[in-house]
Amino acid sequence: MNVFAGLALFVLTVALMEVFAYVAHRWVMHGWGWGLHKSHHEPRDGAFEKNDWYAVIFAGPAIALIAGGVYGGMPALVWIGAGITMYGAIYAGFHDIIVHRRIRHSWNPRSRYLKRIIQAHRLHHAVESKHGTVSFGFLWAPPVRELLAELESRGEGKIRAASKVRREMDPGAHVPG
Template identity: 65%
Template sequence: MGFALFLATVLGMEGFAYVMHRWVMHGPGWFLHKSHHRPRTGNWELNDLYAAIFAVPSFVMLLGGVHLGWWPGFAWIGAGVAAYGAIYFGFHDIIVHRRVGHRYVPRSRYMKRIIQAHRLHHAVETKHGTVSFGFLWAPKPEALKAELNRRGNAGVRAPAGDRDRQAA
């Protein structure tokens, strides 16, 4: 029962992450998240506060389920939330954004798809007009590109060469 609860939580967190990313981070929480859609100037960005914010419920459930005599299922749920956070950190911060140096080159169709979907999400610099809000599951890149085109590419970042010419 406990391990099933753990797995269900890890899987369910993708839906929760989608909702939070789509309607909170790209909504009222944009004041923190916009730092993630801009070039990073150091090791940290305001968006990193979301990791601490989302860790609090996991910590509380683990503490309650293990030490405070709450229903033991809370420990499994808290562990599932923590596991999703670790998976997310590995995929998002290490593999996609390369915040830790590595030599990993994605070869599987799955990894190429989620990385490309996330890059298409970041092609839009504004709060609105972005595509692909999940992370461990993503629509096909062709569908995301078509959606960006359908929206007239509003908010899409200019290619690096074009930005350099405009700045000159």
């Protein structure tokens, strides 16, 4: 396999991982896999949470693909496994470090894109249960105003200090109370 085809497969895999992550987050983590993911929606005690097992689980296919590609003489599998691994690295850097600050830092993103993704993820955490939340992707999110409208229209789940969340996410909005 030539390098350009490999790189194209790598980039395609990273992009498709966002679709996979959305589906897994919405229907597995907020569905039958809530037992592990719930820890991510609660205050963490210590460096790790049960939700971190998802990183271990999702690393398995990447490792298997890379090994299968290397030892099975199928280079395409290496590129796919590397794409999955890259998505995991992007996720860890963005979600765990930038958004949740699991490693202390003082950097505050200034780009509109990063601010929107961070706000979308905060809105995802505004609901205290597995039902009624919004924004399940990690690298793409609808505009914050759309997410706010969706969150308010659903009326599902217990919303954490809804007026506070609304003011933080949309300072120009009028929120009673």
